[in-house]
Amino acid sequence: KQEVTQIPAALSVPEGENLVLNCSFTDSAIYNLQWFRQDPGKGLTSLLLIQSSQREQTSGRLNASLDKSSGRSTLYIAASQPGDSATYLCAVNGIKAAGNKLTFGGGTRVLVKP
Amino acid sequence: GAGVSQSPSNKVTEKGKDVELRCDPISGHTALYWYRQSLGQGLEFLIYFQGNSAPDKSGLPSDRFSAERTGGSVSTLTIQRTQQEDSAVYLCASSLSVISRATNEKLFFGSGTQLSVL
Numbered sequence: 001k002q003e004v005t006q007i008p009a010a011l012s013v014p015e016g017e018n019l020v021l022n023c024s025f026t027d028s029a030i031y032n033l034q035w036f037r038q039d040p041g042k043g044l045t046s047l048l049l050i051q052s053s054q055r056e057q058t059s060g061r062l063n064a065s066l067d068k069s070s071g072r073s074t075l076y077i078a079a080s081q082p083g084d085s086a087t088y089l090c091a092v093n094g095i096k097a098a099g100n101k102l103t104f105g106g107g108t109r110v111l112v113k114p
Numbered sequence: 115g116a117g118v119s120q121s122p123s124n125k126v127t128e129k130g131k132d133v134e135l136r137c138d139p140i141s142g143h144t145a146l147y148w149y150r151q152s153l154g155q156g157l158e159f160l161i162y163f164q165g166n167s168a169p170d171k172s173g174l175p176s177d178r179f180s181a182e183r184t185g186g187s188v189s190t191l192t193i194q195r196t197q198q199e200d201s202a203v204y205l206c207a208s209s210l211s212v213i214s215r216a217t218n219e220k221l222f223f224g225s226g227t228q229l230s231v232l
Binding site for chain 1: 224
């Protein structure tokens with residue numbers, strides 16, 4: 001059974017520092033991995049999707065890497081801003097899971113202090 | 115619509131009552147998913163619908179939970195005889211299609227329904 005773990009569970013940094021969020025998964029047989037952002041009381045917003053054949057994806061200040069063989073992905077957020085404060089979730093789309101069901105990690109709650 | 119719409123945004127009910135949660139997916143999206151997010155837990159898959167195919171109910175936690183999708187669009191998640199452990203945020207998501215895995219389509223989530231069972 002696929003398990004997804006995110007460490008740390010919470011992170012607090014001063015504005016301007018780079019953020020590094022980690023995600024690990026136990027079964028490397030995946031189609032893709034997605035990073036989501038969740039604001040309090042809101043749904044999830046998809047940030048980046050990395051296909052299993054890709055090593056990284058970039059969007060603005062966000063960069064996500066994928067090392068499928070070791071079961072790891074890292075989300076980098078450059079020059080953090082207070083508006084980046086949110087919970088970040090990673091989710092894998094496993095080959096053994098029917099349909100497009102995602103397995104989510106528990107999330108990393110980020111606070112960027114002005 | 116522009117995004118996935120869920121209603122109500124908040125629902126408070128008494129233990130033993132039935133509740134219905136509604137999801138209106140993005141127009142044209144054929145795949146629809148229900149997830150549950152309990153306090154301190156990750157998102158838990160409940161059920162998904164793909165077009166006219168039989169739904170995948172493998173994530174439903176008990177037979178008190180059921181869902182339907184009428185006309186391939188709006189979906190309703192029903193919880194009968196609610197229990198306190200049903201308290202959670204229920205999130206709905208949709209995507210264009212799951213017919214082709216190669217498309218690696220993103221899921222688009224609604225804002226969720228916060229269910230509180232007293």
